[in-house]
Amino acid sequence: MKIDKKIVLGFVAITGMIVAVTTTSFFSFNNFVKLFNQTQEKIQLAKFTTEKEIDHLMWADNISKGLIEEKAINITFDPTACGIGKWIYQSLQDKNFSPEVMKHIHELEPVHKLLHESGKELLGQFSESNIIPATNRTGAINYYAQHTALHLLKVREKVGNIKEALNHEVTGLNQSVANTTKFVFTLLIVVSIVAILASIFFAVTSARGLFKFAQNLLQSSDKVVHTSQDIASRNQELASRTEEQASSLEETASTLEEVTATVKQTTDNTSKASKLTKEVLDNAKEGSDTSKHVQTAMNEITTSSQKIAQIVDMVDEIAFQTNILAINAAIEAAKAGDLGKGFAVVAIEVRDLAQRSSDAAKDIKGLIDTSIGKVENGSMLVKSNGEKLEEITEGIQKVNDIMLEISAATNQQYSAIQQINIAVTQIDTVTQDNSRMVEEVAHFSENMNGVAQEMDQAIKNNLSV
Known part of the structure; x- marks a missing residue:
């Protein structure tokens, strides 16, 4: 050839x-x-x-x-x-x-x-x-x-x-x-x-034809230089955009951490509310038990008052019988004439005492009846109050159960956000790796561009010789 x-x-x-x-x-x-x-x-x-x-x-x-x-x-x-x-x-x-x-x-x-x-x-x-x-x-x-x-x-x-x-x-x-x-x-x-x-x-x-070949080679070398420069420029721009994307993901991760802190605070507040609800429930139960004790005491007072009323009725009956005996004694004293005058005076005094005892017994009975009525009314009120306290206790128990459910759900949300935070961190890591890879590519492109320029300069030097 x-x-x-x-x-x-x-x-x-x-x-x-x-x-x-x-x-x-x-x-x-x-x-x-x-x-x-x-x-x-x-x-x-x-x-x-x-x-x-x-x-x-x-x-x-x-x-x-x-x-x-x-x-x-x-x-x-x-x-x-x-x-x-x-x-x-x-x-x-x-x-x-x-x-x-x-x-x-x-x-x-x-x-x-x-x-x-x-x-x-x-x-x-x-x-x-x-x-x-x-x-x-x-x-x-x-x-x-x-x-x-x-x-x-x-x-x-x-x-x-x-x-x-x-x-x-x-x-x-x-x-x-x-x-x-x-x-x-x-x-x-x-x-x-x-x-x-x-x-x-x-x-x-x-x-x-070596000179012509060298000229063609020089033109080709120029094209390689321009191409490598263009690739290096594009890779540099790509590295800058990747770095901006990595910075944006870092900001997103920071925002997600703030949201995580907010949800954690909500979880803590829910736990505190649940504890307060339990304390209120315990206090309500203590109030209900106290109301039952008061109702028992009121019932005992009512029973004692009824017994006192029976005793007062007995005293009133004794005073009535004493009054009748005093009247009979006065009659017998009158029949006795002068001999019964002293006895008649004593009979009159006994009758007055019996009358006064009867009046006092009636007054005491009236007061006891009034006291029994008030005690019975108070007992009814205490019973009603006890029923209301039991209803309140049941309602607070339901609220406490619901608060526990909310606390569990909030804890689940906190765990889920932590998982999202981990996922975003992983994405951020991948983006950072991509950024480093693009920077390495840009560095390789710059090295290749330098090699191409050195080759171009060597060809020009040989051509001028």
């Missing part, structure tokens, strides 16, 4: 390799950018669902505070008005996500609707001007525990399924980005080495 044909063949081969690597790099870079944008969209969506899940926890926390502290409850009833509701119906209309994510969105929509309807039903049944009075609090707490809390757990479960599917897709996209990047850099290195070896080969074996 003639040397000019070898030069032409070498030029065509090297040019073909450069065109191939340039084209491959271009399409690979576009694919890289596309995959990165998809990854960022998935991460933003995961962040969005996490924030809206937090909003619904705050929504439920608003209801809980209204149930415990008798504050106004201001919540959104319309399931299409909240942030996650708008996203659900927009997603169902656009259908821009994978079948797996769309499946979980379809499952989330009815559960999310039931959650808002339960909040509306709760306030509709038990509130007055968005405030739940103490008389309705027990029913409201029961309704919240049996409906709203269950719907909230289902919403969080469905949102967790969506985030899990998104995280799975993000993992796949990150793997694709890594594979694409590895392929591009491997291809560039291999083609560069092959091009250099081919240049050396044709420079040694070809004497004629």
